[in-house]
Amino acid sequence: MMNQVLRKATLADAGQLLEWRNDDGTRNNSNSTGLVSLDAHLAWLTKSLADTGCRFYIMEVNKEAVGTIRDNLVQTEGCTKQYLSWTIAPVCRGKGYGTEMLHMFLKENKGCFYAEIKPFNQSSIKMVEQNQFVLLGKAGENLVYTRIVT
Numbered sequence: 001m002m003n004q005v006l007r008k009a010t011l012a013d014a015g016q017l018l019e020w021r022n023d024d025g026t027r028n029n030s031n032s033t034g035l036v037s038l039d040a041h042l043a044w045l046t047k048s049l050a051d052t053g054c055r056f057y058i059m060e061v062n063k064e065a066v067g068t069i070r071d072n073l074v075q076t077e078g079c080t081k082q083y084l085s086w087t088i089a090p091v092c093r094g095k096g097y098g099t100e101m102l103h104m105f106l107k108e109n110k111g112c113f114y115a116e117i118k119p120f121n122q123s124s125i126k127m128v129e130q131n132q133f134v135l136l137g138k139a140g141e142n143l144v145y146t147r148i149v150t
């Protein structure tokens with residue numbers, strides 16, 4: 001039987017996270033499409049892990065890391081928004097892990113969640129739709145989806 005868990009990310013995940021971040025498919029779906037250097041990645045990861053407004057997870061299937069999901073808290077005009085980001089390892093895509101990872105994250109965390117998705121990123125669109133997000137509108141070319149979990 002498959003054992004699927006979400007665990008907190010640590011600095012020991014740095015190499016794996018950088019590999020996924022610099023994958024062509026990941027960069028194509030991101031707002032910043034450039035390659036990230038190891039130094040810049042380590043600085044960003046250290047800061048993110050220390051940030052109390054960032055809940056940063058690794059999904060493991062049978063103890064193997066298959067993906068990552070995190071949120072970033074943004075305060076705007078008295079309103080708190082949590083922007084979500086996710087990546088599944090290139091070799092593990094298309095197996096349902098992304099949809100399940102988001103489902104597990106939403107079971108553990110409450111808040112007003114937002115996801116900005118490129119209109120051609122069909123798998124992410126299906127991921128949010130299958131997790132009861134609704135389309136709010138657009139931010140530039142990105143589609144903005146939201147779901148409130150109480």
Ligand SMILES: CC(C)(COP(=O)(O)OP(=O)(O)OC[C@H]1O[C@@H](n2cnc3c(N)ncnc32)[C@H](O)[C@@H]1OP(=O)(O)O)[C@@H](O)C(=O)NCCC(=O)NCCS
Nearest residue numbers: 026029086087088093094095096097098099122123124126
């Ligand atoms: C987006 C991503 C996390 C999806 O993870 P995944 O594990 O491959 O997704 P799933 O297997 O759960 O698939 C979700 C749905 O998309 C569909 N799907 C998967 N790949 C697809 C593709 N290339 N085109 C269209 N639909 C696709 C699946 O069939 C599934 O729909 P279904 O349940 O109706 O069959 C993964 O592709 C990824 O890491 N992409 C690069 C990073 C990225 O895009 N991050 C998000 C930025 S907003």
